[in-house]
Amino acid sequence: EMQNMMNAIFKGTFLNRYRDVIPEIRATCMEEIGSWIKTYPDAFLNDSYLKYIGWMLYDKQAEVRLKCLLGLQGIYSRKELVSRMDLFTSRFKDRIVSMPLDKDHEVAVQAMKLLMLMSQNCEDVLSAEDCETLYQFVYTTHRPLAVAAGEFLYKRLLSHDGDEVQPKGGGKFGASTDQLKRLIRFFLESELHKHVAYLIDSLWDWAGKLLKDWECMTTLLLK
Structure with a gap:
């Protein structure tokens, strides 16, 4: 009824x-x-x-x-x-x-x-083309959209199943190294080098710990 x-x-x-x-x-x-x-x-x-x-x-x-x-x-x-x-x-x-x-x-x-x-x-x-299009919204000036795109970028490109937070002292062998390499590659391939601040801000809520992993960054710079 x-x-x-x-x-x-x-x-x-x-x-x-x-x-x-x-x-x-x-x-x-x-x-x-x-x-x-x-x-x-x-x-x-x-x-x-x-x-x-x-x-x-x-x-x-x-x-x-x-x-x-x-x-x-x-x-x-x-x-x-x-x-x-x-x-x-x-x-x-x-x-x-x-x-x-x-x-x-x-x-x-x-x-x-x-x-x-x-x-x-x-x-x-x-598709890969769909994702590439959506990733670029991390550079938008409208912050709520950039943050939503940051989540998409982080979960699709940077965070893979099995990734774990790198233990202190893990050096270049930790998962953070691979994540940072993927992030750097994305930034370079996007060819928007003047807008790095937008990229970091969009990812901060999701990848804040990664973006403050100074030991890992230092290791990469010294390689």
Whole structure:
């Protein structure tokens, strides 16, 4: 009976209002469909419902796009749901990858956070080209976006499974050496040498300990 009621609400209200002329109503529709999918995945986690969120990622109003991204974060954060998102992911991944360029700052930040979740929970969903594009956002002047990109860069490029914090006295044999080499290589290859301060600031929350490993840095400089 509950399922029938929810289907009636979906058909009678959502389908008539998700493209409403009032953006607040469209945003509310996206917020609620995202909540329904996350709460009742057996009934709603399929392309018949997900497609509406995908379509509205293109909405002209930032608040609507934002609600779509937040709803998707709630879904992609749960590994048990991600395996059922393959069709949606293949259809709308390119749109999501483009959204850190959104003119609205909060939309851009939440898009980067969603991409971090997708990277963690969807195997090989992002191509090397996608990642190279997203890494460059560490150099943006909008700090919240740069920090979100810093997390993406750190977890994708610098922090690998099995990396451990280098014990004191570990010298050049510690994991920190490899991480610093990867970071230096990224910086040199990005060819934005005047913007090193942006790179360090974006990584500070995630790699602060690495960036203060003076012993490791000294060892590298003396090699």
